[in-house]
Amino acid sequence: MNIRTICVAILVCAMAVASTGCKRWFGKKSSTSGLPPSDMVSGPGLLGEGSTLPDRGAFDDKSLVAGQFESVRFAYDSAQVDDTERAKVEAVAEFLKGNASSMVTLEGHCDERGSNEYNMSLGERRALSVRAYLMSLGIDGARVQTKSLGEEQPKDQGHDEAAWSVNRRVEFVVVK
Amino acid sequence: MKTTGRPLFSRTAFPHRFRRFLPGLALLTLLALPITAQEIVVSKDGGAKISLDLSGISAPGSAGALFRQTLESDLRRSGWFSLSRPASYAVTGTCNDRGGSLSAQCQVASLSQSQVVMNKTYSDTAANVRRMAHKAADDIIMAIKGFRGICSGRIVMVGNRTGNKEVYLCDFDGGNLRQITADKSISLSPYWSASGTHVAYTSFRRGYPDIYLIDLRSGARNCIANYPGINMAGGLSPRGNEALMILSKDGNPEVYLKDLASGRLNRLTHTPRAGEASPVWSPDGSQIAYVSDLAGPGSPQVYVMNRSGNGRRLTARGRENVAPDWGANGWITFCSRRGGRYGIYIIHPSTLEERQISPDDTHYEDPAWASDGRHIVCTRQDGRSSRIYMLDTMGDPPVCLTPNDGNWFSPAWSAQ
Numbered sequence: 001m002n003i004r005t006i007c008v009a010i011l012v013c014a015m016a017v018a019s020t021g022c023k024r025w026f027g028k029k030s031s032t033s034g035l036p037p038s039d040m041v042s043g044p045g046l047l048g049e050g051s052t053l054p055d056r057g058a059f060d061d062k063s064l065v066a067g068q069f070e071s072v073r074f075a076y077d078s079a080q081v082d083d084t085e086r087a088k089v090e091a092v093a094e095f096l097k098g099n100a101s102s103m104v105t106l107e108g109h110c111d112e113r114g115s116n117e118y119n120m121s122l123g124e125r126r127a128l129s130v131r132a133y134l135m136s137l138g139i140d141g142a143r144v145q146t147k148s149l150g151e152e153q154p155k156d157q158g159h160d161e162a163a164w165s166v167n168r169r170v171e172f173v174v175v176k
Numbered sequence: 177m178k179t180t181g182r183p184l185f186s187r188t189a190f191p192h193r194f195r196r197f198l199p200g201l202a203l204l205t206l207l208a209l210p211i212t213a214q215e216i217v218v219s220k221d222g223g224a225k226i227s228l229d230l231s232g233i234s235a236p237g238s239a240g241a242l243f244r245q246t247l248e249s250d251l252r253r254s255g256w257f258s259l260s261r262p263a264s265y266a267v268t269g270t271c272n273d274r275g276g277s278l279s280a281q282c283q284v285a286s287l288s289q290s291q292v293v294m295n296k297t298y299s300d301t302a303a304n305v306r307r308m309a310h311k312a313a314d315d316i317i318m319a320i321k322g323f324r325g326i327c328s329g330r331i332v333m334v335g336n337r338t339g340n341k342e343v344y345l346c347d348f349d350g351g352n353l354r355q356i357t358a359d360k361s362i363s364l365s366p367y368w369s370a371s372g373t374h375v376a377y378t379s380f381r382r383g384y385p386d387i388y389l390i391d392l393r394s395g396a397r398n399c400i401a402n403y404p405g406i407n408m409a410g411g412l413s414p415r416g417n418e419a420l421m422i423l424s425k426d427g428n429p430e431v432y433l434k435d436l437a438s439g440r441l442n443r444l445t446h447t448p449r450a451g452e453a454s455p456v457w458s459p460d461g462s463q464i465a466y467v468s469d470l471a472g473p474g475s476p477q478v479y480v481m482n483r484s485g486n487g488r489r490l491t492a493r494g495r496e497n498v499a500p501d502w503g504a505n506g507w508i509t510f511c512s513r514r515g516g517r518y519g520i521y522i523i524h525p526s527t528l529e530e531r532q533i534s535p536d537d538t539h540y541e542d543p544a545w546a547s548d549g550r551h552i553v554c555t556r557q558d559g560r561s562s563r564i565y566m567l568d569t570m571g572d573p574p575v576c577l578t579p580n581d582g583n584w585f586s587p588a589w590s591a592q
Contacts, residue, residue, distance in 0.1 A: 050427020053404035077474030
């Protein structure tokens with residue numbers, strides 16, 4: 001009788017474990033169906049973090065010079081600084097090295113396609129890419145701030161690829 | 177003829193509705209579902225409607241006429257009714273203006289059951305006649321359909337008719353349009369609190385994109401995020417105490433959760449190679465839908481995660497899937513670019529069943545659910561101008577809600 005009770009208890013436990021196991025397994029399966037594992041958002045820090053941005057205070061109440069340097073252009077939906085655009089960033093790095101009191105605001109822009117909110121993030125990532133390249137050239141990150149304008153301030157008001165390619169850009173605003 | 181269509185309150189709502197008014201197609205669709213791609217584009221007729229007779233409303237004077245006209249328009253726009261005879265229900269009542277003070281009485285009778293199902297009185301100032309009619313329309317919907325209507329709800333959106341992007345409010349039918357910010361800069365992405373008392377939005381009023389919270393009752397405005405980099409507003413939690421936001425202060429745009437009372441920040445995503453956008457809550461506040469381009473550069477997709485930040489990709493079709501909004505019915509609406517066009521879709525996060533809602537090849541973007549689980553507000557590109565439209569998941573034609581001057585963006589529907 002005692003043994004039977006124990007056997008029943010073990011059976012009940014096994015069934016409980018099996019049923020919750022199944023539920024979890026099926027739940028997981030349905031939630032990821034058909035998607036490669038690389039699409040899962042993983043935990044923190046696997047690829048290294050970006051560099052913390054400087055406080056805005058240091059950039060306020062200074063004189064601003066826009067248009068001194070040529071804007072960096074980007075491919076559609078890309079935040080990568082192409083090889084052909086690197087010289088533009090390098091020119092700014094040289095300037096900052098020779099003008100120790102100057103800083104720079106990187107204004108990231110997008111073309112009009114896509115959601116405004118996604119374009120705000122994309123514009124910021126374009127500015128962050130240029131900032132990372134400036135830092136790799138030896139510029140202190142504390143001298144470089146980013147500001148995304150998303151698709152809100154197109155340089156060319158047109159609605160074709162010619163206009164869009166001009167509008168996908170990072171502008172340099174020198175802060176003195 | 178009794179209650180017919182139902183909003184999408186549950187996962188089983190679709191099969192039920194299909195069976196009722198498209199029996200042949202529904203059977204084929206149901207059979208095909210597990211095998212083919214789960215995208216169904218159904219040409220619909222707005223669902224079978226309940227007939228109402230409004231001829232028994234006596235409303236003299238200009239305020240009375242406006243009451244009657246608004247009530248009639250509301251009941252039509254709700255999608256549930258046809259105003260025709262012979263009717264299933266008769267709405268009778270009065271609306272009288274006594275020196276600028278309105279009093280109305282509304283009675284709804286079921287003609288098939290010879291039974292009064294609603295009898296209510298209303299009073300307000302003549303200036304609020306439309307609001308009174310919206311209230312009466314919602315009560316009539318509740319009496320006949322058994323759930324809250326959306327006629328008393330409001331829509332918050334961005335408009336640029338002044339030359340700057342400012343935040344505006346209007347009623348559910350586009351009436352009573354009023355500007356609520358005068359920042360004279362760029363305002364973006366307004367989100368409602370569940371209580372309908374607050375709006376969070378992004379403004380460049382101090383030169384940078386920062387997040388503000390407006391108390392609509394007092395007009396007070398507080399900056400709730402002005403960190404270095406971008407601060408983009410996201411959804412406010414159902415209890416109103418937490419705000420989702422996109423911040424780049426740590427070096428990359430990521431989803432954060434801010435406790436508004438303590439100011440404590442909780443970072444939810446860690447995607448150094450990707451950018452996030454548009455975080456919104458599930459109706460119960462346990463999950464968050466958001467956009468990330470983690471799957472590949474230039475391919476933003478909708479993801480879902482819990483509050484501890486473990487995300488999974490939700491959308492599979494389409495190169496760009498953005499701007500999610502999670503409805504009280506459990507479905508997530510989003511904007512997808514397919515065949516070079518932006519359209520409005522809905523997807524169920526458990527079954528991954530997907531449907532196209534936008535009815536034609538015009539660009540539709542930035543959808544948000546109404547609380548009835550049936551209607552969606554979004555933008556539509558008409559030529560070069562952007563306007564706000566109400567779409568119907570049950571097939572009534574799109575209705576434009578905004579005036580012709582200026583462009584209108586980022587609509588969101590209040591739950592109240």
